[in-house]
Amino acid sequence: MPESIVTILDITIGGLLLGGIYALIAMGLSLQYGVARVLNIAHGEFIMLGAFVTFTLYTVVGINPLICLAIVGPIIFIIGFLLQRTLFTHLRITSPNPGAYEASSLLATFGLLFILQNIALIVWGADYRAYSYLNFGVDLGGAIFSANKLVILGFAIGIGLAFYTFLARSRMGKGIRASAQDPTTASLMGVNINHVLAICFGFGAAMAGLAGVLYSMRIPLNPAMGLQYTVIAIIVIVLGGLGSIPGAFIGGFILGIIGEIVTYIDPSLSLAAYYFIFMLLLLVRPKGIFGK
Amino acid sequence: MDIARFTSKRFYITGIITLIIFVGLVTLPFFGSLYNVILVTTLLLYANLTVSWVLFSGLTGYMSLATAAFFGIGIYASALFLPTTGAVLPVLVVVLIGGLASSIIALGVGALTLRLRGIYFAIFTFGLVVLIMELLNWWELSVSHLLGRYVILVDNNVIFYTMLGIFVLVMLTTFFIQRSKFGLAMRSIGENEEAASHIGINVTMVKVITFAISAFFMGATGAIWATKLTYINPHVAFSVLFSFLPVLMAIFGGMGQIYGPVIGAAIFAYLQETLQTEFSEIYMLLFGVVLVVAILYMPSGLVGLIEKTWSRISGGERRVRT
Numbered sequence: 001m002p003e004s005i006v007t008i009l010d011i012t013i014g015g016l017l018l019g020g021i022y023a024l025i026a027m028g029l030s031l032q033y034g035v036a037r038v039l040n041i042a043h044g045e046f047i048m049l050g051a052f053v054t055f056t057l058y059t060v061v062g063i064n065p066l067i068c069l070a071i072v073g074p075i076i077f078i079i080g081f082l083l084q085r086t087l088f089t090h091l092r093i094t095s096p097n098p099g100a101y102e103a104s105s106l107l108a109t110f111g112l113l114f115i116l117q118n119i120a121l122i123v124w125g126a127d128y129r130a131y132s133y134l135n136f137g138v139d140l141g142g143a144i145f146s147a148n149k150l151v152i153l154g155f156a157i158g159i160g161l162a163f164y165t166f167l168a169r170s171r172m173g174k175g176i177r178a179s180a181q182d183p184t185t186a187s188l189m190g191v192n193i194n195h196v197l198a199i200c201f202g203f204g205a206a207m208a209g210l211a212g213v214l215y216s217m218r219i220p221l222n223p224a225m226g227l228q229y230t231v232i233a234i235i236v237i238v239l240g241g242l243g244s245i246p247g248a249f250i251g252g253f254i255l256g257i258i259g260e261i262v263t264y265i266d267p268s269l270s271l272a273a274y275y276f277i278f279m280l281l282l283l284v285r286p287k288g289i290f291g292k
Numbered sequence: 293m294d295i296a297r298f299t300s301k302r303f304y305i306t307g308i309i310t311l312i313i314f315v316g317l318v319t320l321p322f323f324g325s326l327y328n329v330i331l332v333t334t335l336l337l338y339a340n341l342t343v344s345w346v347l348f349s350g351l352t353g354y355m356s357l358a359t360a361a362f363f364g365i366g367i368y369a370s371a372l373f374l375p376t377t378g379a380v381l382p383v384l385v386v387v388l389i390g391g392l393a394s395s396i397i398a399l400g401v402g403a404l405t406l407r408l409r410g411i412y413f414a415i416f417t418f419g420l421v422v423l424i425m426e427l428l429n430w431w432e433l434s435v436s437h438l439l440g441r442y443v444i445l446v447d448n449n450v451i452f453y454t455m456l457g458i459f460v461l462v463m464l465t466t467f468f469i470q471r472s473k474f475g476l477a478m479r480s481i482g483e484n485e486e487a488a489s490h491i492g493i494n495v496t497m498v499k500v501i502t503f504a505i506s507a508f509f510m511g512a513t514g515a516i517w518a519t520k521l522t523y524i525n526p527h528v529a530f531s532v533l534f535s536f537l538p539v540l541m542a543i544f545g546g547m548g549q550i551y552g553p554v555i556g557a558a559i560f561a562y563l564q565e566t567l568q569t570e571f572s573e574i575y576m577l578l579f580g581v582v583l584v585v586a587i588l589y590m591p592s593g594l595v596g597l598i599e600k601t602w603s604r605i606s607g608g609e610r611r612v613r614t
Contacts, residue, residue, distance in 0.1 A: 039411060090588060102411055103355055107543060108587045110536055114580030122573070227532075231422065234415060242411075268433050272426035275419050282416045286408060 010143045011260045017149045019256025020156030021215050025229055026236035026248040027160060028207030034243030035180040035200040037098065038088055038105040043233055044226030045116035046076055046205045050212025051221045052124050059131050065217055069155070072213050073206045080205025083112075084198040092197075113226070120223035130220040148217040155214055160249050163207070167245060176200055180243060228271075235278040241288030250290065317456055321449045329452050334565065335558045336455040337517055338541060340462055342557040344509035345538040347466050348502045350547045351475065353482035355410075358401070358417035360534035361424055362507040365397060366390030366514025367521070367529040368428075374519065376442040383446055387454060387515045394511025395504040402500035418535060425530035432526065440525035443518045454516045462509045466550060469502075478502060544586050546593020555594055 025047060032040045050072045057063040057071065088105055095101035134148040167173040178186040179196045187193040211229075219225075236255050240247025255274065262273040281288070321329050341359055349356050369390035373381045381389070405416050432439045469475045477498045480488040489495045518524055537560075545556020563582065567575045590597050 039415075087584065087588070094591060099353070099410060104543075104587050104591070106414075107536075107540060108584050110540070111580040111583030111587065114576040114583065118574060118576035118580065121576070235419075238415065266430075266434065268430050269426075272423060272430055275423035275426060279416060279419050279423060282408065282412060282419070283404060286412050 006143065007264075011264055012257060013143065013145065015257030015260035016253055017145065017153050017256070018259055019253035020153040021211050021252075022232055022236055022256050023160055023249045023252025024156045024207050024211040024214070025233045026240065026252045027163065027245055028204040028211070029230075029233040030204075030237045030240070030243060030245055030248035031176075031200050031207070032204035033237065034245070035176055036084060036088065036197045036204070037092075037102055038084075038109060038201065039102065039234075040201075040204070041106060041109045041230055042112040042116060042226070043109075043204070043208050044228065044230035045113055045120075046080070046208035046226075047212035047215065047229050048120060048221070048223060048226040049116065050076060050209035051216035051225075052120060052129075052212075052223075054213045054216045055129055055131055055221055056124075058133065065133055065213060066151070066155070068213050069210055072209050076209030077202040077206035079202075081198045081202035083205075084201035085194065088201065089194050089197070117223050117226065124221075124223060126223060128220040128222050131216075133217050146218070152214040152217060156211070159207070159210055163203070164245060164249070172196075172199065232274065235274055238278060238286075238288055239281060241290045244288065244290050247288055247290035251288070254289075314460075321452060326448060329448055331562075331565065333448070333452045333455050333520070335561045336452075336459050337513060338537065338557040338561040339554050340455065340458050340513040341510060341534065342538040342541040342545070342553045343459075343462050343466055344506040344513075346542050346547055346553045347462070347469065347509075348506035349539075350542065350553075351470070351478040351482050352499055352502065354406070354499070355414040355539065356417045356503070356506075357414050357532075357535040357539070358398075358420050358507075359510055359538050360530055360532055361417070361421045362394040362398060362510035363514040363517075363534050364421070364424065364526075364530035365394045366511035366516075367518040367524055369393050369511070370443050370515045370518030371441040371524055371529075374444050376444055383450065383454065383516070383519065387458075387512045390515025391508040391512035394507040394514070398504040398507030399500060402503040403496070406496060406499045406503065418532070421530055421532055421535055425526045428526040428530070440523060443522050443524065445522060446519040451516055451520055455513070458509060458512050458516070463550070463554075465505065465509075469505075470550065474498065474502075540583060540586075542593075544590070544593055546590075546595030546597075548592060548599075549595050552593055552595035559594070 025043070028046075029040060029043050032038050032043070053072050053075075054065050054068040057068050058065050063071070087108060091104050091108060092101050095104060134146070134151055136147050137144040138147050138150060167176060175186070175191045175196050176199070178189065178191055179193055179200075183193055186196075208229075232255070236251040237243075237248050239255060240249070240251030258273065258277060259270050262270045317332070320332060324332070341363065345356065345359055348354070366387075367390075370386055373386045373389060374383065401417075401420060405413060408416055469478075477488065477493045480491070480493065481495055481498060485495060514529075518529075521528065538557075541557040541560045542553045543556070544560050545554065546552035564579065567578050571578060
């Protein structure tokens with residue numbers, strides 16, 4: 001194959017491998033913002049928690065990181081569920097209008113960010129931690145990719161699709177979509193709105209946690225790592241259209257590929273490029289690529 | 293204006309308290325220790341940022357997270373014109389340049405983005421901070437190969453008085469804008485933008501001009517703060533914390549009254565300083581808890597809480613002004 005095609009293939013596959021994680025993170029935030037109307041600045045902290053718990057379970061207890069998915073997911077779901085049930089429900093009820101609720105819940109999650117980060121700092125310390133799992137090369141059309149990245153992508157797509165099916169097919173999914181469109185009418189139709197919102201927030205947090213479990217296989221961990229993923233998630237959900245779950249999923253892969261292209265040109269520019277595209281998009285098409 | 297307001301007891305009490313605080317601040321370097329001067333400088337820094345944030349966002353209802361961007365531009369103005377290799381310009385001129393540079397950028401950004409509503413505006417302004425930071429970082433790493441800059445040392449009292457001067461200016465500006473026709477226009481934008489434009493208010497113009505005025509004070513504050521930092525790099529100058537803290541301080545203090553954000557900023561900043569030195573291990577945890585509790589139980593801030601308590605004590609004679 002000519003050199004240029006190999007490079008393009010390299011970048012595309014690399015982008016997809018990165019995009020899988022972005023897609024999962026963004027789907028979680030999209031659910032929290034699109035339905036529960038909480039723009040969760042602490043979203044990345046759940047990624048960090050998921051990653052650190054996996055690190056401890058793998059290095060101390062010896063549990064396989066893929067099995068950790070089944071442990072971390074439910075735990076973080078419960079944390080998210082309780083947070084929405086107590087903190088955000090209180091804010092939602094006492095806020096005079098939806099705009100005030102969005103502002104105060106955003107600030108509350110900022111406080112949450114501080115709390116979670118500090119807890120992680122106490123438990124795991126400020127140093128970078130990493131472990132090695134499935135860290136061998138796999139030949140993919142001439143390019144070598146490490147096995148754990150492929151496993152991550154597979155699980156990310158699997159989780160994303162399973163979740164989408166749940167939203168599209170199940171009765172609870174229907175309730176969630178109804179609440180996203182019109183909370184008042186949904187609650188008149190017999191949807192227990194507080195319960196549904198709590199489930200949404202729980203699922204959103206759990207997606208972040210699962211992404212953290214997967215991502216811990218390929219990057220070093222640090223208690224302060226969360227915020228950058230929150231920011232990436234925000235970019236992706238604006239890219240895909242605020243509140244659109246499929247948009248967030250596809251947007252994640254698009255941003256992953258953009259990231260790989262920019263990294264190929266100049267690695268130190270990748271974050272700047274994300275923001276540039278993001279701000280351009282906000283100006284030209286604030287509804288996002290898939291927004292209605 | 294009615295004469296009754298000027299002869300009322302409340303007017304005199306507020307006036308006298310303001311005067312006492314002002315005299316206390318001006319004479320602080322003569323009786324206070326160096327530590328106190330530096331502490332109050334820090335409190336004034338946060339008060340400046342918070343009040344200028346409220347000046348724009350409090351009335352119009354547009355939540356701007358660009359504070360750190362304008363603050364950082366001011367800091368970089370100092371880095372350019374007050375390098376350690378020998379000051380190019382007098383400090384006060386640089387402070388002015390910092391303010392004007394921020395204003396000009398705010399005019400451009402405002403004209404472009406102020407048609408974005410609600411959360412989109414907040415997200416965009418947040419992105420602006422990080423974009424400038426990343427671009428500067430890239431510039432310093434790849435083009436100028438010089439990460440970080442040094443700013444000359446300036447006497448603590450000079451920093452203090454400059455900060456105080458900006459504080460007095462931003463308070464007076466806020467005071468007069470809120471009472472002017474212009475302030476009324478801003479308030480009506482905050483309540484219902486469409487209705488405001490229908491009654492003949494040039495909505496875009498009012499928003500952009502206020503955005504630029506508020507950015508001026510943020511930039512000026514940044515320019516003088518840089519001389520306190522002495523070493524700066526993009527991550528220090530454009531820390532997103534400076535976008536969030538003014539919002540939190542304003543909400544903590546309460547935005548119903550002009551002194552609310554000042555009290556909020558002073559208490560919050562003091563709390564932050566003390567927690568950071570006394571409990572450095574769990575400082576973020578305590579800070580986060582205070583924040584969440586404040587948002588949960590004091591939706592109209594400290595001032596709202598005080599007014600509510602006061603009206604209960606005095607039997608509901610005083611009505612809470614909105």
